[in-house]
Amino acid sequence: NSSFNQKNHPHRRYNPLLDEWILVSPQRAKRPWQGQTEKTSEEQLPAHDPDCYLCSGNVRVNGEKNPDYNGVYVFDNDFGSLMKDEVDFSEQPSDFFTLKPERGINRVICFSENHSLTLPEMEVDDIKKVVDVWQNQYKELGALDYINHVQIFENKGQVMGCSNPHPHGQIWAQSSIPSSVLKTQENLKKYFDEKGKSLLEDYVKKELEINERIILENEDFVALIPFWAIWPYETMIVSKRKIENLIEFSEGEKLSLASILKDLTTKYDNLFEVSFPYSAGIHQSPTDGKPHQEWHFHMHFYPPLLRSAEVKKFMVGYEMLAEPQRDITPEQSAEILKGLSNIHYKL
Amino acid sequence: NSSFNQKNHPHRRYNPLLDEWILVSPQRAKRPWQGQTEKTSEEQLPAHDPDCYLCSGNVRVNGEKNPDYNGVYVFDNDFGSLMKDEVDFSEQPSDFFTLKPERGINRVICFSENHSLTLPEMEVDDIKKVVDVWQNQYKELGALDYINHVQIFENKGQVMGCSNPHPHGQIWAQSSIPSSVLKTQENLKKYFDEKGKSLLEDYVKKELEINERIILENEDFVALIPFWAIWPYETMIVSKRKIENLIEFSEGEKLSLASILKDLTTKYDNLFEVSFPYSAGIHQSPTDGKPHQEWHFHMHFYPPLLRSAEVKKFMVGYEMLAEPQRDITPEQSAEILKGLSNIHYKL
Numbered sequence: 001n002s003s004f005n006q007k008n009h010p011h012r013r014y015n016p017l018l019d020e021w022i023l024v025s026p027q028r029a030k031r032p033w034q035g036q037t038e039k040t041s042e043e044q045l046p047a048h049d050p051d052c053y054l055c056s057g058n059v060r061v062n063g064e065k066n067p068d069y070n071g072v073y074v075f076d077n078d079f080g081s082l083m084k085d086e087v088d089f090s091e092q093p094s095d096f097f098t099l100k101p102e103r104g105i106n107r108v109i110c111f112s113e114n115h116s117l118t119l120p121e122m123e124v125d126d127i128k129k130v131v132d133v134w135q136n137q138y139k140e141l142g143a144l145d146y147i148n149h150v151q152i153f154e155n156k157g158q159v160m161g162c163s164n165p166h167p168h169g170q171i172w173a174q175s176s177i178p179s180s181v182l183k184t185q186e187n188l189k190k191y192f193d194e195k196g197k198s199l200l201e202d203y204v205k206k207e208l209e210i211n212e213r214i215i216l217e218n219e220d221f222v223a224l225i226p227f228w229a230i231w232p233y234e235t236m237i238v239s240k241r242k243i244e245n246l247i248e249f250s251e252g253e254k255l256s257l258a259s260i261l262k263d264l265t266t267k268y269d270n271l272f273e274v275s276f277p278y279s280a281g282i283h284q285s286p287t288d289g290k291p292h293q294e295w296h297f298h299m300h301f302y303p304p305l306l307r308s309a310e311v312k313k314f315m316v317g318y319e320m321l322a323e324p325q326r327d328i329t330p331e332q333s334a335e336i337l338k339g340l341s342n343i344h345y346k347l
Numbered sequence: 348n349s350s351f352n353q354k355n356h357p358h359r360r361y362n363p364l365l366d367e368w369i370l371v372s373p374q375r376a377k378r379p380w381q382g383q384t385e386k387t388s389e390e391q392l393p394a395h396d397p398d399c400y401l402c403s404g405n406v407r408v409n410g411e412k413n414p415d416y417n418g419v420y421v422f423d424n425d426f427g428s429l430m431k432d433e434v435d436f437s438e439q440p441s442d443f444f445t446l447k448p449e450r451g452i453n454r455v456i457c458f459s460e461n462h463s464l465t466l467p468e469m470e471v472d473d474i475k476k477v478v479d480v481w482q483n484q485y486k487e488l489g490a491l492d493y494i495n496h497v498q499i500f501e502n503k504g505q506v507m508g509c510s511n512p513h514p515h516g517q518i519w520a521q522s523s524i525p526s527s528v529l530k531t532q533e534n535l536k537k538y539f540d541e542k543g544k545s546l547l548e549d550y551v552k553k554e555l556e557i558n559e560r561i562i563l564e565n566e567d568f569v570a571l572i573p574f575w576a577i578w579p580y581e582t583m584i585v586s587k588r589k590i591e592n593l594i595e596f597s598e599g600e601k602l603s604l605a606s607i608l609k610d611l612t613t614k615y616d617n618l619f620e621v622s623f624p625y626s627a628g629i630h631q632s633p634t635d636g637k638p639h640q641e642w643h644f645h646m647h648f649y650p651p652l653l654r655s656a657e658v659k660k661f662m663v664g665y666e667m668l669a670e671p672q673r674d675i676t677p678e679q680s681a682e683i684l685k686g687l688s689n690i691h692y693k694l
């Protein structure tokens with residue numbers, strides 16, 4: 001028998017945030033790819049597009065007109081997945097047909113009036129304004145009695161189902177705590193109840209010691225590839241101190257987050273010299289009015305690209321039925337991302 | 348307040364197989380789509396393609412030559428995610444860096460020597476030969492002492508990461524029981540321990556009574572859209588009697604499965620008059636040598652298309668960070684699929 005080597009041998013890794021395993025197949029990166037390739041448009045966009053329903057001054061599908069905004073602009077999604085209205089409902093207990101109405105609010109956040117920008121191309125001060133709005137929105141929406149969770153996220157790139165290149169993110173605020181957040185919360189809580197400390201605080205300390213998966217670090221935040229990452233270049237931004245949610249952020253911390261966001265997304269763009277697609281979002285304490293000492297602010301980045309701007313990882317078949325699987329190891333991905341410049345390739 | 352109506356109001360539904368919730372937003376189907384569209388190739392393929400590494404008599408990337416097979420042909424995947432070799436490993440207990448080597452076998456199953464076919468276009472007798480091979484493979488691989496789970500699945504279509512249109516599926520057999528299977532097993536077991544009956548047997552009986560989500564039924568199987576389905580046209584084929592795994596299948600049941608597979612995939616193709624992409628796979632008892640009375644054979648179909656052959660559902664952003672979300676309701680999808688012909692549109 002040869003002895004185990006995580007760079008060459010298939011293995012499973014444990015994700016303590018979700019209490020789940022993933023399959024890592026380092027030897028598989030060598031297989032040839034003859035499958036689908038993604039279109040990546042590298043055309044230069046105008047600063048204002050008369051056909052864009054997110055640009056300032058333009059009319060949206062429902063007839064409303066955007067103000068002539070400058071900087072960040074927030075509005076209710078015209079085609080939300082949730083509705084504010086309360087509905088009458090009498091629950092019928094059932095083994096198989098359990099259903100509950102769900103109330104909530106969907107919002108769109110334009111990051112900038114400039115149609116042609118993306119986060120890595122924005123100034124840190126302007127990204128900070130986005131973080132300010134995240135903080136305010138979390139506070140405002142979370143204060144509503146029927147909103148117990150505020151999900152802030154961004155889908156970037158056509159391949160991530162984003163239908164408009166105008167820089168923007170979304171908020172889905174709702175009555176229930178969504179499945180993945182609840183699972184994370186349970187695992188954070190288990191650790192906190194046992195050790196009296198934050199799981200992610202301890203984890204980040206260990207990662208900084210090992211320094212094998214760290215991509216970026218500043219005074220307040222660390223960006224790393226989790227040991228249990230699923231997507232080829234998945235990363236997580238974690239606050240060094242235990243911050244439960246955005247409300248606790250100081251001005252300095254908001255600036256630090258803006259700065260690490262710029263650097264991380266710049267490295268992403270530099271990886272394949274393309275505007276790098278991803279879904280990203282914040283996990284933080286729910287707004288259900290309960291104490292949440294277990295929570296520790298973090299932000300996930302799930303980018304689909306694997307080998308090039310054209311070839312993505314498909315989470316299909318085995319992954320949908322059995323468990324997530326990755327080819328390149330998190331350590332290999334971290335080395336690559338770490339080695340890339342913080343200066344955007346277009347500059 | 349208006350009173351709750353599941354056709355119009357956002358709600359969450361509970362999935363008892365995974366102990367998870369999903370968000371249903373029926374009102375959202377109306378939003379316009381300006382995002383990415385999928386290429387669907389409708390060119391007629393030749394019965395034999397000299398450049399296809401799955402066609403009979405052709406040479407594969409690793410230099411091996413396929414035999415001049417007729418019907419079903421199985422071989423070890425040249426670029427597997429698993430390796431058969433045993434490796435030496437000493438576990439180091441850790442809160443954050445838990446990892447275990449994983450042994451296993453990856454196989455490819457060509458469904459037919461005919462490059463131009465897909466399951467719905469094959470004869471029922473020929474599909475039955477595929478089911479025969481699934482049964483034999485499950486038995487053969489499951490008998491190996493280091494194989495405790497045999498995942499049989501098919502990725503169909505470029506949009507599902509399938510790199511070769513030659514009709515084929517895969518098997519990933521391994522030492523561990525994968526996350527999703529284990530979760531399903533825990534929930535089946537909880538129900539079985541409480542009620543002394545199979546969760547899916549009881550569920551299917553109720554669905555047949557209600558008859559709102561049933562697509563197809565024959566002597567031995569039912570094809571339905573689960574109450575908690577995630578994908579727009581997700582379906583599940585369930586055996587009427589409690590069969591733990593493929594080994595227990597009679598000849599008659601194998602033929603019944605082949606027949607419902609043909610009818611279901613035909614309806615799928617007829618939906619948008621396109622070769623319908625999906626990932627499909629079997630959930631059945633693990634091959635770990637333990638008793639598994641709780642298990643009940645079923646097959647999941649996860650097709651990505653939503654509105655047309657070109658527009659798929661993106662499981663991104665909110666779905667990756669929070670929980671799965673669907674627009675069209677399972678009942679609406681069932682009505683549509685049920686109404687479609689069992690005769691393939693190409694005939």
Ligand SMILES: O=P(O)(O)O[C@H]1O[C@H](CO)[C@@H](O)[C@H](O)[C@H]1O
Nearest residue numbers: 313314315316317318319325508
């Ligand atoms: O094995 P294939 O067809 O090369 O690859 C495809 O199926 C696998 C199993 O579902 C996935 O891990 C891959 O991402 C996908 O591209």
Ligand SMILES: O=P(O)(O)O[C@H]1O[C@H](CO)[C@@H](O)[C@H](O)[C@H]1O
Nearest residue numbers: 161660661662663664665666672
């Ligand atoms: O809200 P959008 O941008 O129209 O839609 C996109 O993001 C949503 C939230 O992640 C997803 O549910 C949709 O499938 C996706 O296309």
